[in-house]
Amino acid sequence: MAHLSCLNRTNNGHDLLMSVSMPSIEVGTVGGGTILAPQGSVLDMLGVKGPHPSNPGENAQRLARIIAAAVMAGELSLMSALAAGHLVRAHLAHNRSQVNTPVASRPTTPGPRSAGTELASIQAQVAAAVGITPPSDDGK
Numbered sequence: 001m002a003h004l005s006c007l008n009r010t011n012n013g014h015d016l017l018m019s020v021s022m023p024s025i026e027v028g029t030v031g032g033g034t035i036l037a038p039q040g041s042v043l044d045m046l047g048v049k050g051p052h053p054s055n056p057g058e059n060a061q062r063l064a065r066i067i068a069a070a071v072m073a074g075e076l077s078l079m080s081a082l083a084a085g086h087l088v089r090a091h092l093a094h095n096r097s098q099v100n101t102p103v104a105s106r107p108t109t110p111g112p113r114s115a116g117t118e119l120a121s122i123q124a125q126v127a128a129a130v131g132i133t134p135p136s137d138d139g140k
Contacts (some may be wrong), residue, residue, distance in 0.1 A: 005075045027058040027067065050115040 004021045027049050033039045043049035046066055052058035081087040 005072065007079065018072060018076060019060045020068050020075065022064070022068050022071065025064050029063055061079060104116050 002060045006019045006021075008017045009015070010017045028034060029043055030051050034043060034049070040049060043063070046063065048059040048066075052057065082091075096100070
């Protein structure tokens, strides 16, 4: 399932407009796995179980919008974590550092030598978009 997220500052930088596009999402609220208890209970909780009483396909469209909203929330959370430096710190704190990683499983990443500079630039842009201070060079 491919999607495209877009973040734009609006209102002279005071607001953030975020959108997500998921042109190929396929969902259903009738048939298939929807008859299974766990799937049916979640669809029921979301208010989209079964066919819509008057507009065929409306429940599936609503479910697709709910999924897109969840994807958008995840994207915003991820971008905020990247901009604040929390994602890297969390990986290091939870044993995803190179110190404890066997040498054989540490592949080198090809790319320009300025990748660190590019990452810092991306972090600063995302931080500005979400209105937070980017992490400093010392990781604090």
